Amino acid sequence: MPVGSEILTTAQMRATESAAMSSGRVTGAELMERAGRAVAGHIRLRWPRPGRAVVLCGPGNNGGDGYVIAQHLHRAGWQLRVLGLANQPGPDAAQMRQRWQEIGPILPLDAATFAGVQDCDLVIDAIFGTGLTRAPTGPIAALLAALTDPSLPPVVAVDCPSGLCLDSGGWPGRDRGTATGARARLTVAFDRPKPGHVLESGAFRCGELVIADIGLGDWHHIASNAPQTLLLHPAIPTPWLPAPQGPAFSLLAKPADGHKFLSGHALILAGGPARGGAARLSARAALRVGAGLVTLAPPVDALAEHAGPPDALMRQPVEDASDLADMLADSRITALCLGPGCGIERAAGLLPSALACGRPCVLDADALTALSQRPKAERFRDLHDKVILTPHMGEFARLFPDLANRLVAADNTGPLFSRLDAARQAASRARAVLLLKGPDTVIATPDGSALIHTVTDLPWLATAGAGDVLAGLIAGLLARSLPPLQAAGLAVQLHALAARRFGPGLTADDLPDQIPAILRDLLEGASGVFERGGRKKTGIDEMQVKELHARIEELAVANSFLERKLKPWGGK
Ligand SMILES: NC(=O)C1=CN([C@@H]2O[C@H](COP(=O)(O)OP(=O)(O)OC[C@H]3O[C@@H](n4cnc5c(N)ncnc54)[C@H](OP(=O)(O)O)[C@@H]3O)[C@@H](O)[C@H]2O)[C@H](O)CC1
Numbered sequence: 001m002p003v004g005s006e007i008l009t010t011a012q013m014r015a016t017e018s019a020a021m022s023s024g025r026v027t028g029a030e031l032m033e034r035a036g037r038a039v040a041g042h043i044r045l046r047w048p049r050p051g052r053a054v055v056l057c058g059p060g061n062n063g064g065d066g067y068v069i070a071q072h073l074h075r076a077g078w079q080l081r082v083l084g085l086a087n088q089p090g091p092d093a094a095q096m097r098q099r100w101q102e103i104g105p106i107l108p109l110d111a112a113t114f115a116g117v118q119d120c121d122l123v124i125d126a127i128f129g130t131g132l133t134r135a136p137t138g139p140i141a142a143l144l145a146a147l148t149d150p151s152l153p154p155v156v157a158v159d160c161p162s163g164l165c166l167d168s169g170g171w172p173g174r175d176r177g178t179a180t181g182a183r184a185r186l187t188v189a190f191d192r193p194k195p196g197h198v199l200e201s202g203a204f205r206c207g208e209l210v211i212a213d214i215g216l217g218d219w220h221h222i223a224s225n226a227p228q229t230l231l232l233h234p235a236i237p238t239p240w241l242p243a244p245q246g247p248a249f250s251l252l253a254k255p256a257d258g259h260k261f262l263s264g265h266a267l268i269l270a271g272g273p274a275r276g277g278a279a280r281l282s283a284r285a286a287l288r289v290g291a292g293l294v295t296l297a298p299p300v301d302a303l304a305e306h307a308g309p310p311d312a313l314m315r316q317p318v319e320d321a322s323d324l325a326d327m328l329a330d331s332r333i334t335a336l337c338l339g340p341g342c343g344i345e346r347a348a349g350l351l352p353s354a355l356a357c358g359r360p361c362v363l364d365a366d367a368l369t370a371l372s373q374r375p376k377a378e379r380f381r382d383l384h385d386k387v388i389l390t391p392h393m394g395e396f397a398r399l400f401p402d403l404a405n406r407l408v409a410a411d412n413t414g415p416l417f418s419r420l421d422a423a424r425q426a427a428s429r430a431r432a433v434l435l436l437k438g439p440d441t442v443i444a445t446p447d448g449s450a451l452i453h454t455v456t457d458l459p460w461l462a463t464a465g466a467g468d469v470l471a472g473l474i475a476g477l478l479a480r481s482l483p484p485l486q487a488a489g490l491a492v493q494l495h496a497l498a499a500r501r502f503g504p505g506l507t508a509d510d511l512p513d514q515i516p517a518i519l520r521d522l523l524e525g526a527s528g529v530f531e532r533g534g535r536k537k538t539g540i541d542e543m544q545v546k547e548l549h550a551r552i553e554e555l556a557v558a559n560s561f562l563e564r565k566l567k568p569w570g571g572k
């Protein structure tokens with residue numbers, strides 16, 4: 001994923017594209033040519049031996065890209081079956097369709113025709129892209145249903161698996177949460193990832209996601225009026241990740257002469273007798289991520305349970321809100337964590353003091369339930385922008401039932417309401433940072449800045465106590481003075497890296513102990529730390545694609561015999 005980490009909505013993408021075209025420096029047909037060429041290039045890098053491909057071309061510009069891909073693959077010696085519609089597309093797609101018709105026929109775009117040509121090496125899905133506005137119906141719906149069949153030859157999706165809402169990762173007209181649609185082995189999208197590539201089932205249905213540069217860089221400022229969304233992808237450096245040149249580096253690399261208070265002091269509030277485990281997980285995570293001091297604060301009758309390791313952890317009883325307020329008179333406490341294993345009643349009692357001090361504060365688990373039990377009109381009255389709420393979907397639904405309902409409601413028209421929309425609206429309503437947990441975690445600030453972090457390969461991270469560790473990592477980074485959005489983003493990444501490093505069999509207890517090695521690798525600049533299993537991926541980069549394009553051009557000139565009419569299918 002070479003083109004940076006910013007995510008654009010489909011509306012931002014359209015605005016960028018139309019600014020580029022209005023500038024007179026590039027035409028729509030040129031952009032379509034570049035898009036189709038990029039897809040063909042990525043296909044040829046992965047399937048270097050020409051085979052038989054079916055190209056499914058829809059009614060608009062996604063279909064236009066499909067006709068361009070067919071031309072390039074044909075020139076490279078592939079045998080093609082192109083299925084398309086007899087509609088009147090826009091001028092660019094019409095031009096590309098016309099060019100293909102000079103090479104070969106267009107068969108009807110329907111499930112019956114597709115069934116007759118499925119015996120091929122590759123299916124190219126260019127039916128719908130960013131222009132999907134409603135649930136597909138009729139023959140196209142039947143064709144899209146055929147694309148869900150796992151026994152199909154590999155499918156390459158142009159921009160997205162067709163039918164996917166690129167703003168949400170949902171499928172218009174289908175049940176949210178349970179719906180799965182067309183699937184792809186490889187998705188080549190253009191310019192920037194869209195939310196639907198990484199949210200909900202979109203993340204799982206795209207297969208390998210490649211973002212092709214089609215030369216829109218000069219117009220990216222068009223999208224800069226809207227709040228920015230960044231993708232925290234394991235392979236993409238984010239501005240604050242502790243790369244040696246990044247601002248977080250000096251923070252993680254504690255100064256050799258630094259006093260422990262320079263690394264902050266995290267206060268983790270714990271619950272009553274027999275419920276201390278969750279808060280201890282948070283406290284261990286805060287210690288491991290480098291908070292200078294960490295104090296665990298249970299009520300006095302649970303204090304004895306917390307004897308024993310880790311010895312670095314301090315313990316101090318906090319009985320009630322006034323005890324907590326007294327403790328917070330010490331301004332060296334730089335961050336709080338309230339909720340894990342706390343008990344709802346105790347969390348509700350401690351909330352006012354925890355919030356009144358105005359210091360960075362993670363509210364998780366029981367603290368979120370306590371908030372949701374407040375009267376609706378006062379629920380968020382004392383929150384502020386240094387508070388981070390970390391709900392999973394169930395807790396989110398208790399706090400923001402209307403937003404949660406919109407996320408599950410089936411809707412026939414797109415764009416569908418997304419987890420990104422939900423997190424943004426919730427953050428704005430609560431006037432706090434909102435981290436909506438899931439395989440696709442979304443973090444949003446009250447001003448609309450957002451981060452998305454998606455993992456599709458860590459099923460073992462969904463384990464009891466993993467959320468407590470995440471809360472502790474955030475609290476530790478907050479204590480170390482990282483701003484809330486950055487602390488939340490980095491914590492989510494470290495959490496996933498820790499799970500990936502440990503692998504299957506993981507329990508939440510194992511997570512904090514992975515952190516030191518990850519930090520060491522980050523500080524030593526080991527780029528492999530971001531790769532799955534800590535190994536460096538042998539990826540295909542844009543340079544290779546550009547070289548391939550050059551080679552394609554040379555071939556096209558030198559071997560004009562390749563400019564032939566369509567060969568019979570399978571050479572029969
Ligand atoms: N963004 C870029 O810089 C570039 C994008 N390219 C490619 O273009 C598509 C987007 O193309 P667009 O024509 O806007 O949309 P689609 O091809 O996805 O959809 C085509 C039309 O289909 C109609 N539609 C929408 N939903 C349905 C439905 N459920 N059933 C039937 N028809 C539907 C809709 O038209 P209506 O007027 O009927 O609403 C769409 O307009 C992008 O994904 C890229 O692949 C460029 O080629 C390169 C530059």
Ligand SMILES: [K+]
Nearest residue numbers: 125128158160
């Ligand atoms: K598509």
